[in-house]
Amino acid sequence: MKDAILDKREEAALLFDCYKGLLSSSQQAIFSDYYDYDLSLSEIAENRKISRSAVSDALRKGFAKLETIEKEVAFAKKKADLLGLSIKIEEAKDAEEKEKAVQALEEYIHHGL
Numbered sequence: 001m002k003d004a005i006l007d008k009r010e011e012a013a014l015l016f017d018c019y020k021g022l023l024s025s026s027q028q029a030i031f032s033d034y035y036d037y038d039l040s041l042s043e044i045a046e047n048r049k050i051s052r053s054a055v056s057d058a059l060r061k062g063f064a065k066l067e068t069i070e071k072e073v074a075f076a077k078k079k080a081d082l083l084g085l086s087i088k089i090e091e092a093k094d095a096e097e098k099e100k101a102v103q104a105l106e107e108y109i110h111h112g113l
Contacts, residue, residue, distance in 0.1 A: 009035065015066035018076045022069060027062040030055055081108060 013035045020028050033039045033047070034055075041059075045052040070076050085105040092098035 012063050012066070014076050014080075015063075015070055018079065019066050019069050019073075023062050023065065027058050027065075030058045031062055034059060 016031050016035060030044055033044045041052050041055045044055045085101065085108060088101040089098055089105065092101050
């Protein structure tokens with residue numbers, strides 16, 4: 001259960017990093033308070049002088065919007081894929097392994113983007 005919660009937090013933070021400009025300014029501020037500054041719902045509500053349920057609602061709706069955008073655009077997935085391929089190149093043990101990793105990256109760029 002704890003891993004699922006951490007996974008969701010990581011996913012939300014990643015999506016927020018990619019698409020935060022597509023959220024309202026209020027949602028951006030609440031997301032930042034919650035995910036970047038690790039404030040509780042109550043702390044955010046008190047600081048922003050809104051109800052705890054309004055904070056929860058903003059987070060829920062904002063996350064749903066980010067998920068919808070990611071399903072359509074898949075930028076976060078592509079970013080993660082490219083990072084993984086670049087790490088393979090960087091950590092290659094020999095020239096042959098490095099060449100295979102570079103070819104995989106070129107293939108991804110050619111077909112995946």
